[in-house]
Amino acid sequence: MRAASREQGRTPAHPEIGDVPLQQVLEALVDPVRRGILRELYDSGEDRACGTFDLTVSKSTATHHFNVLREAGLITQRYVGTSRMNTLCRKEVDAAFPGLLDAVLGRGEA
Amino acid sequence: MRAASREQGRTPAHPEIGDVPLQQVLEALVDPVRRGILRELYDSGEDRACGTFDLTVSKSTATHHFNVLREAGLITQRYVGTSRMNTLCRKEVDAAFPGLLDAVLGRGEA
DNA sequence: ATCGAAGTTCGATGAGGATCATACTTCGAT
């Protein structure tokens, strides 16, 4: 099996944030662990593997949080070997909710 | 007793949104009933008594929601006779979190 | 002085979600 289609099989749905109900986006943003993830992506400006985040929760809980962020259209995820890289959907979020990311991550606040 | 000090006794604390943790503001915004309240204030541009809102919950639940919004610094409340008038803190919210209100209430969305 | 309208308080209930440990899968390296 080629690497491309192998990866395809493991790649879950990535809704566009423009299609996600506001309610779901806010529910994703209200958890401080999830905002911590977004903040690391936002501040560093780089893609990051799940394991490289400074998280205070177990691995299974972390997986849950990454799923919630992806399903809200806030991040995309792709496999690189056994790691999973996470990318902040900055452009799309800004287009769908102008000012939201900056408002939520703008203060240095937790 | 003069009306002014009578009213004073019934007036609860009104934190400035700039002093409220982001977490608390987001928790206030994540409930759709509360966003409905904010939206009516935002759209009409007027102060409104609690009873004039188009709410789907009981009176006691409504009281709860107004409290949460006030404690998050999103609205102020003052008594006028037996009614309680609610005012959106537009200027203060915009100053503390530029773009947040528009991002959350901008789409016509529930 | 009474009554109703507008809110509030209190206690109980129920649903959802954050969390974890355990077991499992998938991949790269040896």
Added chain:
DNA sequence: ATCGAAGTATGATCCTCATCGAACTTCGAT
């Protein structure tokens, strides 16, 4: 072929929060 690293899936637990009804307060009007 095996092993460890990186994540995922599942089921259980715990806790917070939205909700309600009922009793209460406060005020204006009659």
